[in-house]
Amino acid sequence: MTVAGWLTIVLFAVILTALALPLGSYMAAVYSGRRVLLSPILAGPEKWLYKLLCVDPKREQDWKGYAKSLLIFSLAGWLLLYLILRTQTVWNFTGLNPTGFHSGSWNVTFNTVSSFMTNTNWQFYSGETTMSYFSQMAGLTVQNWLSAGVGITVAVALIRGIIGRSGKSLGNFWQDLVRTILYVLAPLSVLAAIMLVSQGAIQNFSNYLTAHTITGLTQKIAMGPVASQEAIKMLGTNGGGFFNTNSAHPFENPTAFTNLFEMLLVLIIPAALIFTFGRMTGNRRQGYAIYGAVIFMFLGAVAVAYIAEAHGSPAQHAAGLHTGVIPGSTGGNMEGKEQRFGIAGSALFNVVTTVTSCGAVNSALESFTGIGGAVPFANLSASEVIFGGVGTGLYSILMYVLLAVFIGGLMVGRTPEWLGKKIEAREIKLAGLGILITPLAALFCTALATASHAGRASISELGKGPQGFSETFYAYLSQANNNGSAFAGYTGYIQPNAGNLGAHGVTFADLLGGFDMTFARYAPILFALAIAGSLAGKRVSPAGLGTMRTDNPTFVILLIGVIILVGALTFFPALLLGPIVQGLTGHLY
């Protein structure tokens, strides 16, 4: 461990908070329909979009109407992306398939499409050896935007339900979607993409290069429109890399500075939305309390991962490698890590992307030490509440807030109230289901995949002993949480040659994963919207002396306790079988 390493972690948290505060206020203004800085430029295109879409933005929707629009829109996006990927060769006339890749097979395409629609961006395929530039930009990039937009609309609808004074309206789905894309994602994404190119991320449509090296070898170098996808991939907490090695690839993440920049892109919207919540409820301290809880858990996770990775792995030590800090090298477990990021930059990045639903990686999770690798597991076990994905994070943690309010209410013996509204059996039932559905999907799929021949076929050759279980468990946990990071040895796609000639998907893993992602994305969305609908109609009663406050440190501690308790109770047995065993033993398998 080094001073610079710890400094990176602390300064990152400070910069993030400083940037998220103003963005949170901005987004609150956008979703309240107030004029903002960009209104003079964007109000015109906004109106124009409503006209083209045949939408009346003033038409208010109740939770069922909102959910219906959301589901139908997602389904339409699914169908179009499936069509694009399955007909990859048809689009060769655009000249955007210079390497001549074939179209995807049905099973892996099913998985990929479900993955991008649900903001998971789990990838069984490898970008630079199977996807044409056309599929990457017109297919995958588009869902990077839309899935992020859908996530944010749900969070906004839930906030409206919570603050609603009367009636059933949650706003209008189409209006929220258009505003999210136009006012939030587009400006940030354009700026971020240009910033990334200025630092060395590539953006072109060239053929793959062939270099003749000075020692007489030839090297093929993949090209592509990378930066435009990279920006929205991080900003929308998507995480699906243009290249197989994602943000470890120098063309996606060229320097230590871009590494920091990309981490900020990932967390900026989830962090800002927490402040947006505080603003919109009219009590900013509500936002600060939730932010306090998540940043505390976040920093705890980073510290554990950094210490574990700096210590090195049993395999390194058995081989005789010294992993301490020496002049000119920080030592540690550098297997699967890039020199320019180092141990701290890699540990921090992977915590950033596993607490959110981003799932981008800048180093090989599979090569993390047992305890270092247990951190992403633990983050996923908390079901996307530590910042979480764009939108999904906020609505997920608000369900935990409901649960904490309920438990707190039971402890003090009063009817639980939250922001002046009585919390009753219906809301708690919905929140309970919303919280438990993701772990349920993850554990069910893991059990099925571990117990069946078809499931075990996906475990890599290197996944021996507990590593094999960790791979499997991580795969379905990551997909259920719509995260998309992977212990990348787990395969769902066999590709003997570049150009996917003769390639085939592993049907079991592709289908199970696809259903896992879809179910665990849309079921909680429906529960969140149902809660919003149920709260929207409730009358607000003034807070009395006996009302439990939800904006003070006591509540922060209660909330952290509830999150850890639920996560630990659901996942601890499974975690013991995989990463914890590996972390506690020096034994090699």
Added chain:
Amino acid sequence: MRRDILTSAIAVVLFTILLGVIYPLFITGVSQVAFPGKANGQQIHFNGKLVGSKIIGQSFASPVIGKNGKPEEKEEELVTEADPRYFQSRPSATEGGAYNAAASTFSNRGPNDKETEEVDAENIKAYLELNKPYDPSLTVAQVPVDAVNTSGSNLDPEISPANAWIQAHRVAAKRGLSLSVVDGLISKYTSGRGLGFSGEEGVNVLELNLALDRLNAGGK
């Protein structure tokens, strides 16, 4: 319901045009005008031909010439051996030979895996064999981790300064240069931390090797 279906159908097509075609084209246009070198991958030309990208690592091994005068192959991959005149990059395990930048991949070697130990041990041995003759005080304890472990992308363009300082003994001896000249080049091609605190310092191997070649060519 019917209205939602209509709107959804228009929406996915419209957004595909806006976000999937116009947005990437716009970014490409801006990038190609403002940062053409960066946007095209920081290609490096040497003696008039493309020798690689500044930020994509490559192998500095030479093909082994067999008895028949042709490069030897094993399982359809070229047999190569480290060229001692050049700084060597980190080990790479991409398919189709090391540093295949058309198919980046993680090695996915587990922390508790016997195979990881074996590969690490082999790499330590190879590193010592290559460098110890020129730096007799070198011991296992000084072998930097990045010289033994594969990187994330397996295309890491950099090595740690510690790794470069050790290899400097060999390169200086092989090229008839003084150690201080080589060390000077190393610090010239060492990138600093991001914003002064983030990430680690690294030495760009391709740039360093090209600078050495230029130095030797100019000196003769």
